[in-house]
Structures are given as C-alpha cells and as structure tokens.
Amino acid sequence: MTIYGDSISGNCHKVKFVCDRLGIPYRWIEMDILRGETRTPEFLAMNPAGQVPTVRFEDGRSLAQSNAIMLYLADGSDLIPADAFDRALMNQWLFWEQYSHETAIAVRRFYAHILKKPESEIDPALMDKGKRALGVMEGHIATRRYFVGEKLTLADLALVAYTRFAHEAGFDLAEFPHVRSWVDRVKADLNLTS
Numbered sequence: 001m002t003i004y005g006d007s008i009s010g011n012c013h014k015v016k017f018v019c020d021r022l023g024i025p026y027r028w029i030e031m032d033i034l035r036g037e038t039r040t041p042e043f044l045a046m047n048p049a050g051q052v053p054t055v056r057f058e059d060g061r062s063l064a065q066s067n068a069i070m071l072y073l074a075d076g077s078d079l080i081p082a083d084a085f086d087r088a089l090m091n092q093w094l095f096w097e098q099y100s101h102e103t104a105i106a107v108r109r110f111y112a113h114i115l116k117k118p119e120s121e122i123d124p125a126l127m128d129k130g131k132r133a134l135g136v137m138e139g140h141i142a143t144r145r146y147f148v149g150e151k152l153t154l155a156d157l158a159l160v161a162y163t164r165f166a167h168e169a170g171f172d173l174a175e176f177p178h179v180r181s182w183v184d185r186v187k188a189d190l191n192l193t194s
Contacts (some may be wrong), residue, residue, distance in 0.1 A: 001055055094155060108127065108130055130171055
C-alpha cells in the first residue's frame with residue numbers, strides 16, 4: 001500500500017497513526033500541496049478531488065478522505081468498538097471532527113503556522129470556532145480517559161491529529177487542561193514525540 005501524504009497535514013497523520021498502530025506496512029510518498037503536486041494529471045487520475053491523504057492499494061484501487069481510509073484500514077481491529085452503539089459514537093466524533101474541529105483548528109494552523117499570515121489576515125471567527133470545539137472536547141473528556149469507551153479508538157486518533165498542534169494555530173491548551181492531559185495520553189499510546 002502507498003500513502004500519498006503531506007507531512008504538514010494532520011489528516012495524513014491519521015492514516016499513518018492507524019498503520020503504525022496496527023503494523024500495516026506502507027510506503028509514504030511525500031506530496032507538497034503548496035507546490036501543486038496534488039494537481040497533476042497523474043494524481044488527479046487517482047483522486048479527482050486532488051487531496052491528500054490518498055492511498056493506493058496493490059490491486060490499483062485508490063481511497064481518499066482520512067476518516068474513510070482509517071475506517072477501512074482499522075476494520076476488525078481494536079481501534080473500532082465491537083459494540084454497535086459505541087461504533088456509532090465513534091463515528092459521531094469522526095464526523096464532528098471533520099465538520100466542527102478540523103475546519104477551525106487545522107485551517108487556522110494552516111494560515112498562521114504554514115503560510116505565516118499576520119493575524120490581521122486571518123478570519124477572527126476561526127479562533128472563536130476553535131475555542132468552541134476545544135470547549136466541547138474539554139467537557140466530554142473531563143470524566144473519561146478516551147472519547148469512546150475505555151480505550152483508544154479511531155475517534156481519539158482523528159481528534160488528536162490536529163489538537164496536538166493547536167498551539168501552532170494560536171490556541172492555548174492550558175485553558176483546556178482535560179484536553180491537554182488527553183493529548184498527552186494519546187501521544188503516549190501512539191509513541192509520538194510531537
């Protein structure tokens with residue numbers, strides 16, 4: 001399996017987390033989205049949306065969208081709860097992550113940290129939206145160790161991908177101590193140093 005990814009992308013890290021955690025072998029091909037490497041005719045033939053991550057399997061099939069890739073790769077593993085309701089809760093967090101979390105924290109990080117835009121050129125609504133998302137997480141994780149059940153699931157992998165870089169987007173996790181503890185716990189579970 002080949003992962004086409006950009007190392008600056010938390011969404012790409014999610015796929016790597018699953019592969020590393022489950023011992024799934026892969027080859028990583030670094031794609032520079034800022035240089036338009038996902039807009040070439042060759043890449044667009046594999047993924048017409050021109051986005052990373054995209055994985056290509058040995059049989060030639062391709063799959064895109066980080067959470068779809070994670071669900072496919074982790075099928076039958078302990079990263080997906082056996083209980084149907086817990087699986088639904090995990091999916092709830094996966095959908096929320098892409099709609100309410102990533103769209104604020106990752107976007108703000110991209111503008112502030114990657115593109116180095118001055119604060120005056122970044123939509124101020126992103127800070128409010130990101131703080132609301134972190135507040136939702138803080139309330140949920142305050143009384144539990146993981147987002148669903150008592151052990152690590154894809155919900156944790158999806159949410160930690162950008163939350164661990166929230167400081168690069170201008171968010172202070174000291175304001176969200178339960179989230180900060182959870183980030184440290186998940187990073188330890190995944191053997192991450194950053």
